[in-house]
Amino acid sequence: MKNLKNRLLFNFYYFLLWIGYFLFARLFFLLFYFDKTQELGFNTSIKTFLYGLRLDISFAAYLCLIPFLLLVFSIFINPNKIGNITKWYSYTLIIIITLLLIIDASLYESWGVRIDTTLFAYIDTPEVMIASVSTFQMIFGLLFWFVTSFIFIKIFKKYINKNIKKLNLENKLQAPLFLLITAALIIPIRGGFQEIPVNQSNVYFSNKMFANHAAINFIWNFSNTLTHRTGNTNIYKSFDAETAKNIINNTRNTLLEATTDSILNTSKPNVILIIWESLTAKVVGSLDGEANVTENLNRLSKEGILFTNFYGNGDRTDKGIPAILSGYYPQPVKKIMRMPNKTRSLPMLPKQMNALGYKTSFYYGGDLNFGNMNTYLRNAEVSEIIDGSEFDKKDWNSKWGAFDDVFMKRFSKDLSTKQNKPFFKIALTSTSHEPYELNDTYKFGKDSQDNLFRSSHAYTDKVIGEFITFAKKQDWYKNTLIVIMADHGHSSPKHEGEYFSPKKFRIPMLWLGGALNKKSIKIDNITSQVDFSYTLLDLLKGDNSNFKFGKNLFNTSEDQYAHYVFNKGFGTLTKNSFYLFDYVNRKSIVKYGKDANKLDSLGKAITQDSYQDFLDRK
Numbered sequence: 001m002k003n004l005k006n007r008l009l010f011n012f013y014y015f016l017l018w019i020g021y022f023l024f025a026r027l028f029f030l031l032f033y034f035d036k037t038q039e040l041g042f043n044t045s046i047k048t049f050l051y052g053l054r055l056d057i058s059f060a061a062y063l064c065l066i067p068f069l070l071l072v073f074s075i076f077i078n079p080n081k082i083g084n085i086t087k088w089y090s091y092t093l094i095i096i097i098t099l100l101l102i103i104d105a106s107l108y109e110s111w112g113v114r115i116d117t118t119l120f121a122y123i124d125t126p127e128v129m130i131a132s133v134s135t136f137q138m139i140f141g142l143l144f145w146f147v148t149s150f151i152f153i154k155i156f157k158k159y160i161n162k163n164i165k166k167l168n169l170e171n172k173l174q175a176p177l178f179l180l181i182t183a184a185l186i187i188p189i190r191g192g193f194q195e196i197p198v199n200q201s202n203v204y205f206s207n208k209m210f211a212n213h214a215a216i217n218f219i220w221n222f223s224n225t226l227t228h229r230t231g232n233t234n235i236y237k238s239f240d241a242e243t244a245k246n247i248i249n250n251t252r253n254t255l256l257e258a259t260t261d262s263i264l265n266t267s268k269p270n271v272i273l274i275i276w277e278s279l280t281a282k283v284v285g286s287l288d289g290e291a292n293v294t295e296n297l298n299r300l301s302k303e304g305i306l307f308t309n310f311y312g313n314g315d316r317t318d319k320g321i322p323a324i325l326s327g328y329y330p331q332p333v334k335k336i337m338r339m340p341n342k343t344r345s346l347p348m349l350p351k352q353m354n355a356l357g358y359k360t361s362f363y364y365g366g367d368l369n370f371g372n373m374n375t376y377l378r379n380a381e382v383s384e385i386i387d388g389s390e391f392d393k394k395d396w397n398s399k400w401g402a403f404d405d406v407f408m409k410r411f412s413k414d415l416s417t418k419q420n421k422p423f424f425k426i427a428l429t430s431t432s433h434e435p436y437e438l439n440d441t442y443k444f445g446k447d448s449q450d451n452l453f454r455s456s457h458a459y460t461d462k463v464i465g466e467f468i469t470f471a472k473k474q475d476w477y478k479n480t481l482i483v484i485m486a487d488h489g490h491s492s493p494k495h496e497g498e499y500f501s502p503k504k505f506r507i508p509m510l511w512l513g514g515a516l517n518k519k520s521i522k523i524d525n526i527t528s529q530v531d532f533s534y535t536l537l538d539l540l541k542g543d544n545s546n547f548k549f550g551k552n553l554f555n556t557s558e559d560q561y562a563h564y565v566f567n568k569g570f571g572t573l574t575k576n577s578f579y580l581f582d583y584v585n586r587k588s589i590v591k592y593g594k595d596a597n598k599l600d601s602l603g604k605a606i607t608q609d610s611y612q613d614f615l616d617r618k
Helices: 002-032 033-042 041-073 079-111 117-122 124-132 137-164 172-183 186-190 210-215 218-227 241-252 295-300 317-326 349-355 372-380 404-415 450-471 473-479 531-539 597-617
Strands: 270-276 304-311 359-364 384-386 423-430 481-488 508-511 521-525 562-566 569-573 579-583 589-592
Touching: 002 041, 002 079, 002 137, 002 172, 002 210, 002 218, 033 210, 041 079, 041 172, 041 186, 041 210, 041 218, 079 137, 079 218, 117 218, 124 295, 124 317, 124 450, 241 349, 241 597, 270 317, 270 450, 295 359, 295 508, 304 562, 317 349, 317 372, 317 531, 349 359, 349 531, 359 404, 384 569, 404 423, 404 450, 450 481, 473 481, 562 597, 569 597, 579 597
Parallel strands: 270 423, 270 481, 304 521, 359 384, 359 423
Antiparallel strands: 304 508, 481 508, 562 569, 569 579, 579 589
16 A cells, blocks of 8 residues: 555656646746736736646646656566656656747747747748847856756656655556556646636636736647647638628728829839838837937938838738738738748739839848748749848848848949839848847947847938938939838837737838829828738739739728737727737737727638638648
8 A cells, every 4th residue: 555655646746846847937937027027916927827727737747648657567667667767758858848948938029929839930940030039048048948957857856766766566456546547637638527628718817918928838838739730720710701701892892992193103113112120110200109219211201101000910021021012911820921832822013013014123131041031032023132142241140141231232232223124122121130230339229128129220220211312313213112111010119008909010111202293291091011012003003903902002991901910819900999809818808999899800801811811822
């Protein structure tokens, strides 16, 4: 009986060790984001532990399956051998899980979600993921990984060594009992006897999303997304297909034509599209953001057409590019730009510009393998591609590529030569991406991430201001439309309200150039990136029929809307209403305005329809 008791205690205490590890992991996450934790208050912070315990127990039970099964064999085999196997199993898990703990905490600020299979999208280009992490964070992370792994390995080793000695070869009739105990782990793994197994929704308890995210067991979340692949199932289905399309078309079909006269004074202008990395309206003074970050853009906003209610459809560059150039909504988890078999069938603005007789070019100072951008651009049939390989490495920052001033000087140099045909040139900047390394002064200093962010955008603003000054002196300027647009918004500087509120996704778009016959005006329609290609092709009398998610930017109807997507959720808004939905909890996070219920249906219909389109592309 003593051996029976020792085996039972061995299982029980081993299980508790993993519970203790996960409580430590949650405490680490809360301390890592101490400012956010302070906002929660003490009671809510404690609740993250209480509510999160269900997922902690679930994954602890999962990790106990092999050790519990090994303990059955200790009835027949020397327990010391079983103890050694259990130790190395535990050590390996501690090292791997602690590494994922650090990755999760480091990337949460940039990604806004706990670690999931998005991580695998960066396996072949880890430098892209690492670029969101500062050198200090890297050094601290490695040190923390070593120290934490070492401490927990010591704890597990001491426990296993101490308790394995108490075990002896035992009556074989005990084997069925311990097999039953091992099989019974399925109960805590699935969270009890209820019909639906435990999931993230069970630990969501607050209207503050950071509290809900803190309650999630990070490794449970990672494993769950790893094992629950969706295949060809539309997991965002809320209506039958015809109903979803009707909901969309009843609104969209009234927004396809401009309600104002053409803003162009020529039928075939040159077009320059400058895509500005991570520029949020929060730091653009002309959009009621901070006054002194983008001083050149603020000044230029008075010279052209400024879109004051314009939104990014996603929160990463590899979501923003297809939204801008293909008029294609991002998916809540998947990224179509990384899938060449699907991008080859997308509508492509460069391809349509080629058909109109334009020479198309794409400039980027970094590695075009990022996000499979190179393949996407090749599928778009861009005629000329300039990337980081054309720049000296001494002119690169450590992460992303050539500094924006060097990059835009090359862009200007190529534009200073005679252009033999109408051109469509795209320039994607990069220096205003984390970790915000500049080859110039830091206007707002380097004492915080928000000030680094501001400094980087002040730098790029200066570079773009210099480019516009150059452009105005060129012969082609009088026949050129210049569009400045962000690829996505940003969480910096910190904003009030929900992390995924419209403030994070609102971005500037400014149209300039001699080809405009209307200047110094503001367009306050609610629009977004997917509307850009549709509208530009409409202005140029091109074929925009395949850009089926876009609307006309110059339709002034009050029904204009924007729809943006984040990891496992969406936001849909009009001028007077807003609806924010979370697919994890399957509940609205925020809703207000007289049309909130209508936006509930519209947002779900767009997400369903666009995801079905994504699935259908081969």
